[in-house]
Amino acid sequence: MNRIVTATRDDREEILALYKTMLYGPADWNEYYPNEDTIEFDLSRNALYVMKDDEDRIIAAISIDEDEDVKNLSCWSRELIPSAELARLCVRKDMQNQGIAKKMMRYVFEILKKEGNKGVHILVKTGHEAALSSYSAIGFRMVGECNLFDKDFVCMEIPL
DSSP states (O other), rough: OOOEEEGGGGHHHHHHHHHHTTSSSTTTTTTTTTHHHHHHHHHHOOOEEEEOOOOOOOOEEEEEEOOOOHHTTTTOOOOSSSSEEEEEEEEEEGOSSSSSHHHHHHHHHHHHHTTTTTTEEEEEETHHHHHHHHHHTTOOEEEEEEEETTTEEEEEEEEE
């Protein structure tokens, strides 16, 4: 039975390996992002969650991010403040299209609700149709577009 847990320092290499399997795909990750520093930042805040299978292998990861540039975008609904940002959702390629991303998000939604958040937002790389479709199916709605980190994104959010 798959289980979701807070990632630990022992998971670092396996998380990085998972991230690397997604390089140059529709999310436009590359050799510089996400990297070891990104993982360390998430671990330092207990903000990185992984799904592990019965053999204790990581099959998915998701982070609760803290980025002031994203937080300060004008498109986010004032009614959903405080809100949190999700980032770096990643599911092992051979495990995709099985509802794992949805389970990961719903798990983190419960944590964020308990922390008093009213909403969740996420940036999706423009043109990443699979992610846009998946997030819309969960209930996220598009609230704007932006250019950050020299990339174009669709801004999506969902009330908790």
